[in-house]
Amino acid sequence: xxxxxxxxxxxxxxxxxxxxxxxxxxxxxxxxxxxxxxxxxxxxxxxxxxxxxxxxxxxxxxxxxxxxxxxxxxxxxxxxxxxxxxxxxxxxxxxxxxxxxxxxxxxxxxxxxxxxxxxxxxxxxxxxxxxxxxxxxxxxxxxxxxxxxxxxxxxxxxxxxxxxxxxxxxxxxxxxxxxxxxxxxxxxxxxxxxxxxxxxxxxxxxxxxxxxxxxxxxxxxxxxxxxxxxxxxxxxxxxxxxxxxxxxxxxxxxxxxxxxxxxxxxxxxxxxxxxxxxxxxxxxxxxxxxxxxxxxxxxxxxxxxxxxxxxxxxxxxxxxxxxxxxxxxxxxxxxxxxxxxxxxxxxxxxxxxxxxxxxxxxxxxxxxxxxxxxxxxxxxxxxxxxxxxxxxxxxxxxxxxxxxxxxxxxxxxxxxxxxxxxxxxxxxxxxxxxxxxxxxxxxxxxxxxxxxxxxxxxxxxxxxxxxxxxxxxxxxxxxxxxxxxxxxxxxxxxxxxxxxxxxxxxxxxxxxxxxxxxxxxxxxxxxxxxxx
Ligand SMILES: Nc1ncnc2c1ncn2[C@@H]1O[C@H](COP(=O)(O)OP(=O)(O)O)[C@@H](O)[C@H]1O
Ligand SMILES: C=C(OP(=O)(O)O)C(=O)O
Ligand SMILES: [Mn+2]
Numbered sequence: 001x002x003x004x005x006x007x008x009x010x011x012x013x014x015x016x017x018x019x020x021x022x023x024x025x026x027x028x029x030x031x032x033x034x035x036x037x038x039x040x041x042x043x044x045x046x047x048x049x050x051x052x053x054x055x056x057x058x059x060x061x062x063x064x065x066x067x068x069x070x071x072x073x074x075x076x077x078x079x080x081x082x083x084x085x086x087x088x089x090x091x092x093x094x095x096x097x098x099x100x101x102x103x104x105x106x107x108x109x110x111x112x113x114x115x116x117x118x119x120x121x122x123x124x125x126x127x128x129x130x131x132x133x134x135x136x137x138x139x140x141x142x143x144x145x146x147x148x149x150x151x152x153x154x155x156x157x158x159x160x161x162x163x164x165x166x167x168x169x170x171x172x173x174x175x176x177x178x179x180x181x182x183x184x185x186x187x188x189x190x191x192x193x194x195x196x197x198x199x200x201x202x203x204x205x206x207x208x209x210x211x212x213x214x215x216x217x218x219x220x221x222x223x224x225x226x227x228x229x230x231x232x233x234x235x236x237x238x239x240x241x242x243x244x245x246x247x248x249x250x251x252x253x254x255x256x257x258x259x260x261x262x263x264x265x266x267x268x269x270x271x272x273x274x275x276x277x278x279x280x281x282x283x284x285x286x287x288x289x290x291x292x293x294x295x296x297x298x299x300x301x302x303x304x305x306x307x308x309x310x311x312x313x314x315x316x317x318x319x320x321x322x323x324x325x326x327x328x329x330x331x332x333x334x335x336x337x338x339x340x341x342x343x344x345x346x347x348x349x350x351x352x353x354x355x356x357x358x359x360x361x362x363x364x365x366x367x368x369x370x371x372x373x374x375x376x377x378x379x380x381x382x383x384x385x386x387x388x389x390x391x392x393x394x395x396x397x398x399x400x401x402x403x404x405x406x407x408x409x410x411x412x413x414x415x416x417x418x419x420x421x422x423x424x425x426x427x428x429x430x431x432x433x434x435x436x437x438x439x440x441x442x443x444x445x446x447x448x449x450x451x452x453x454x455x456x457x458x459x460x461x462x463x464x465x466x467x468x469x470x471x472x473x474x475x476x477x478x479x480x481x482x483x484x485x486x487x488x489x490x491x492x493x494x495x496x497x498x499x500x501x502x503x504x505x506x507x508x509x510x511x512x513x514x515x516x517x518x519x520x521x522x523x524x525x526x527x528x529x530x531x532x
Pocket of ligand 2: 200258275
């Protein structure tokens with residue numbers, strides 16, 4: 001049996017997917033929640049939020065992600081960064097997955113990736129879990145009901161968490177698999193319930209497709225000035241650096257929190273929802289995001305809650321530190337309806353430096369911006385156990401290596417050309433540690449980061465006095481209204497200056513060791529901006 005609304009010419013059977021049990025096409029949020037509850041996939045939370053857990057996989061599995069090595073993509077994929085899968089392995093995987101799916105209920109969501117209709121793609125998401133259907137409907141762009149009537153997917157994603165892949169037969173690594181086949185226009189996900197795989201698969205797809213059209217795909221959040229969509233800003237950054245938190249700025253209009261394109265017409269969100277971290281989420285520091293956790297249809301993953309009141313415990317990370325909530329863009333009061341903006345006037349590169357070395361904000365020349373974009377630096381704190389004091393450096397090119405199918409220079413050159421053409425100002429912002437490294441110092445107060453961003457984005461920071469940073473050569477403001485002067489000079493925040501100098505030398509060395517791989521591919525001015 002089939003239920004719901006679908007293009008009668010484009011049912012699963014028309015795609016060769018047959019023999020399933022009931023198929024629920026394009027259910028809206030209330031029916032998806034009813035289905036998820038009836039299937040015992042989770043529980044109803046305060047305000048009608050949907051609360052669930054994802055078992056063993058509470059984050060992405062980048063090592064289990066594969067690109068199928070077909071002749072048409074052989075020369076365009078960056079194979080050093082994307083694990084190859086043989087077409088034969090993929091075909092076997094697809095066959096086995098279809099066999100596994102037989103007789104089971106599936107949920108189909110016909111959605112759009114890309115808020116700008118000139119550059120969007122149609123994606124059909126076929127999910128075993130009703131709440132995955134709710135999640136991806138929340139996260140992507142939702143077509144009007146009448147447009148479903150002739151919807152044809154450009155790509156189809158099948159997500160079947162109960163399927164276990166077989167490394168020997170399918171050419172994968174474990175029972176978990178995310179396999180992308182650009183020729184067959186198919187992405188298969190198995191063996192993981194973490195919902196983020198759904199949205200990041202579509203992101204990877206757009207990162208592959210858009211450069212060919214001259215569009216720069218970016219792992220960034222974006223917002224624009226109130227009443228002035230032309231005054232847009234983008235915030236690049238790896239996970240945990242503050243894209244979602246800082247783009248939801250009460251004084252600006254939110255375009256999106258994670259994935260955007262930069263075309264000849266300007267900036268556009270790929271998505272229609274946000275995916276925020278809820279660990280230690282503070283009502284006072286982030287009132288807008290906090291409020292979404294008790295709204296109808298918000299999907300809450302891996303949070304501990306009171307079984308009677310359903311009150312969420314924002315401090316309990318016993319299931320994972322990566323607790324999440326997914327909500328539609330319009331749950332943030334000043335979100336853009338079109339999810340589009342002008343060419344970025346400011347480009348912020350966010351980093352969370354747990355070494356406590358980088359200043360809270362620095363202005364970058366275009367060459368320095370390219371250097372930091374290719375470096376893609378952030379750091380993870382080694383763990384939450386007491387006594388662990390060594391942070392772990394992470395260099396992930398383009399601030400998102402796991403999602404980049406093409407070579408870094410493809411994205412680097414596109415960005416560079418757009419920055420030059422539109423005269424964007426670039427900044428590096430450290431949301432990480434101050435007053436010492438992780439273990440002794442403390443995280444930069446969100447209030448300070450916000451004040452610095454406000455000054456950068458409203459243009460007032462341009463008039464400040466700047467000093468040249470001794471370690472990285474970029475310009476650092478000496479004084480900014482509303483921010484303690486001491487914070488602007490990380491060395492001054494450390495009690496032990498020689499410890500700071502030693503830590504800074506170590507970080508400079510890490511940057512320069514990492515950058516060696518890019519030296520053969522970059523222009524001489526970026527080489528000159530390279531440090532060490
Ligand atoms: N100064 C700061 N700037 C941004 N985020 C901060 C800061 N201090 C602490 N945080 C916390 O760090 C996390 C940033 O995560 P998030 O915004 O989800 O990053 P991303 O979207 O880049 O993955 C949030 O939990 C936020 O509360
Ligand atoms: C959804 C994710 O993105 P981010 O942490 O950047 O918000 C993720 O990395 O799984
Ligand atoms: Mn985010």
